[in-house]
Amino acid sequence: MIYTVTFNPAVDCVVDIEHIRPGEVNRLAGEQVFFGGKGINVSVMLNELGIPTEALGFCAGFTGTAIEQWLREKGISTDFIHLKEGFTRINIKIRSDAETDLNGDGPAIDSEAFDQLIDRLGKLGKGDTLVLAGSLPKSVSNHAYEQIAELMGKKGVRTAVDTSGRAMLNVLRCKPFLIKPNIRELGDMFATNITDAAQAAAYAAKLRKMGARNVLVSMGREGAILLDENDKLHTCAACRGKTVGTVGAGDSMLAGFLAGLEQGGYDEALKLGTAAGGATAFSEGLGKKELIYKLLKQL
Secondary structure (H helix, E strand, O other): OOOEEEOOEEEEEEEEEOOOOOOOOOOOOOEEEEEEEEHHHHHHHHOOOOOOOEEEEEEOHHHHHHHHHHHHHOOOOEEEEEEOOOOOOEEEEEEOOOEEOOOOOOOOOOHHHHHHHHHHHHHHOOOOOEEEEOOOOOOOOHHHHHHHHHHHHHHOEEEEEEOHHHHHHHHHHOOEEEEEEEEEHHHOOOOOOOOOOOHHHHHHHHHHHOOOEEEEEHHHHHOOOEOOOOOOEEOOOOOOOOOOOOOOOHHHHHHHHHHHHHHHOOOHHHHHHHEEEEEEEOOOOOOHHHHHHHHHHHO
């Protein structure tokens, strides 16, 4: 079973408007609502690809209830911790002359709630995979993923981590099975600007030496690379298509990669991950299975 943890889910309200006129009433040209958060996106894409998954994490208020109900309607198992105060964040994404995001902070997670998550993770065992995805809220220590990964390592659970900055660097000592930075996040970890696959591979090698078993780097239009646990470099070109948006594309790549591992080796996993990421980039919301397998034929 593949489990996901999302510390800070979100309801994304995407609105289209030709021109914003400050101080006036603005009429929208279109609006859509998406439920997400990086771990949730991974679970939704895994489910789309027919891989059993369960979504864990934290939710609160009416927005949290809506996300949980939506996942269950999709047939995805959930085991969220319901926080006593606040509500799951709402993000406003304005598509106009320029894209503008207004992102909420989300509810506070206290130590009691975090301990409840640790208890629920006790059901995982050898052969399971745990995905830790997304930024950590301000109320949680930057060592939260590290603490969870260390516990999972002792239980023989494979851990895949998709976060950035200090939280990612902290988790490396636990030797996670997989980490998935994008090319910008990879550069940020080393305070440099990475512009091509060769540079990405060199810095992925540094992360391997720091503890990561496998390093998957998404590079947008440049495709993706994987430096595996045997230090073999795998590369994959990007899919061809018209980009609609990039939200969720990296999460979809991670889900596709893990789904591919269930069916074959690293080359097959990298291709399926790239196709899943492309399908989401070319779609409103997360990509669908039909498009994923159509794009897979390009690779």
